[in-house]
Amino acid sequence: MRPSSLRPPPLRPPSFSGRLHDARTATAVGRWLGAAFVVCFVTGLISHYLQHPPSWAADSLPARPIWGYRLSQGLHVGTGLAAIVLLLVKLWTVYPRLFTWPPVRGVRHALERLSVAVLVASAVLEVFTGLLNVVEWYPWPFGFIQTHFALAWVVIGSIMLHLAVKAPDIRAHWSRRSPGTRELPAADGPDRRALLLGAGAAIGVVTLATVGQSLTPLKRLDLLAPRHPDIGPxxxxxxxxxxxxxxxxxxxxxxxxxxxxxxxxxxxxxxxxxxxxxxxxxxxxxxxxxxxxxxxxxxxxxxxxxxxxxxxxxxxxxxxxxxxxxxxxxxxxxxxxxxxxxxxxxxxxxxxxxxxxxxxxxxxxxxxxxxxxxxxxxxxxxx
CATH class of the missing domain: 3.90.420.10 (Oxidoreductase, molybdopterin-binding domain)
Structure with a gap:
């Protein structure tokens, strides 16, 4: 065997076609991730303004239903934990885009990449600081409440900008019948379904193992929750x-x-x-x-x-x-x-x-x- 045959192949940028690193998979995951962020954003606003109401709204905050905050904050934390799983899957599906060459192909492309960088950075920081808040660990010098609230607006604004920029691609790959999916290998269909089912199963496990801290009928299953509703003085x-x-x-x-x-x-x-x-x-x-x-x-x-x-x-x-x-x-x-x-x-x-x-x-x-x-x-x- 010649020595040259033992040499490793030259490094090549990852391909963004097929094998689940494709626009169809990214769109499928993105739909659920976007929904999770919207629920988190709305329930987060409810929580923030109940805790820190502006002076003009202080007398208008409702005392009923008595379970209102319990429901909204339970949804906020639950969908936030689900968003962590979905965000990791979403990043996995699109990471080859980070290696495209040349990295910038014009002003429009540069602005698009900048908007994606802001979206990814703010989303990752938002969900993981939220996770650390759930366990009451604050290894940072800044105030969590103010930063988490401000980042929420950055995340939701970045999502809206991203949707506007990517609207043609999203429309083309929204469903199996979309014309843009014809170029994708048919063999990827089962793997894509397996990936989405695996992500759904992971979300289900995380939810069942934590939701008992607020949905008390399931309290025996809250193995990952930092608080148990029956434990304490x-x-x-x-x-x-x-x-x-x-x-x-x-x-x-x-x-x-x-x-x-x-x-x-x-x-x-x-x-x-x-x-x-x-x-x-x-x-x-x-x-x-x-x-x-x-x-x-x-x-x-x-x-x-x-x-x-x-x-x-x-x-x-x-x-x-x-x-x-x-x-x-x-x-x-x-x-x-x-x-x-x-x-x-x-x-x-x-x-x-x-x-x-x-x-x-x-x-x-x-x-x-x-x-x-x-x-x-x-x-x-x-x-």
């Missing part, structure tokens, strides 16, 4: 413990509730417990995707505000005893403040709140993110 998960919030026994020893309004007053814990009792079965839903329904008992916020002489339609500012944190002070609009299910909770499942669940008193309200269900409440202020 008093049978409920917590994200921020009393120790992490700086709540000490000394700080609680002389606790009193201060209510500020036209007729301000103070209440000790015994006086608060002596007021008319109310109960509600409400879910507590966290931005990380977990949620669980529980039975809460306490005093209606509307009754406390009425005693302080609050006018109809008044909002509320709530201050926590914790020493720091982005949500130490929280505001709620009139729909929440007037809702009979919004409580200053003193009990959980008929028992006195534990320290980690906000003893001596916490907010529980319908259709509200968990970060706004303020714990260790020490002051209510009529707005």
């Amino acid at each position: 008093m049978g409920l998960p917590v994200n921020r413990t009393a120790a992490a919030a700086g709540i000490t026994a000394e700080a609680l020893a002389d606790w009193r509730l201060e209510v500020i309004g036209p007729n301000p007053y103070h209440l000790t814990l015994d006086q608060l417990r002596a007021l008319p009792h109310a109960s509600a079965r409400l879910p507590i839903a966290c931005v990380e995707g977990w949620s669980v329904e529980a039975r809460w008992g306490g005093v209606r916020i509307a009754d406390l505000l009425a005693r302080a002489g609050a006018p109809p339609g008044a909002g509320l500012r709530v201050t926590s005893l914790e020493t720091g944190g982005a949500y130490r002070v929280m505001e709620m609009g009139r729909d929440y403040a007037e809702d009979p299910l919004t409580l200053l909770a003193l009990e959980l499942h008929g028992e006195v709140l534990s320290a980690d669940h906000g003893y001596p008193a916490r907010i529980i309200a319908p259709n509200r993110p968990g970060v706004l269900q303020t714990k260790w409440v020490t002051r209510l202020e009529v707005l």
Whole structure:
């Protein structure tokens, strides 16, 4: 055998025709990936504006349905996890395009490649920072909420630009009957179906192994979820413990509730417990995707505000005893403040709140993110 026959073949750029690295496969995966990003974007906007409402919308946020935020945030996290699988498959189908030569064939082509670079970079960063937020690991110096929100607009804008640029190709390969698919090898059909079925199976496994953290009938299957709805103090998960919030026994020893309004007053814990009792079965839903329904008992916020002489339609500012944190002070609009299910909770499942669940008193309200269900409440202020 001649030595030259042992030489490796010269490197050639990968081909973008057939073998699943083709426009038909990319379009098929892209349809589902685009749908996942749209669902994530819409539910993400709901979550962001419930947590950080603009001043003109603060009194218009609805307190019903009581399960609204639980559903929207569960969809947000679930479709975000599915988008990770779809994004990896999509990148695999199109990666040979990265090796096309020459890399730039004109101004239009350069702008197209730049738009794709922005789309890929922002999409990868968006889904993986979202994944790390689910497990509450933040190995970066920037604020997650602001960055994740801004990137969402970059991603959705890049998708729209990409669809506009690639519209002819997408139209040509949207279905098997499209004229553009005739040039693709027929032998690739079974492999393409296998790839799409494999991606669907992976999404199904990821979903079943995580969705139980919010869809409690499937909680026994949540093997990959960072939170289990039954594990935690008093049978409920917590994200921020009393120790992490700086709540000490000394700080609680002389606790009193201060209510500020036209007729301000103070209440000790015994006086608060002596007021008319109310109960509600409400879910507590966290931005990380977990949620669980529980039975809460306490005093209606509307009754406390009425005693302080609050006018109809008044909002509320709530201050926590914790020493720091982005949500130490929280505001709620009139729909929440007037809702009979919004409580200053003193009990959980008929028992006195534990320290980690906000003893001596916490907010529980319908259709509200968990970060706004303020714990260790020490002051209510009529707005």
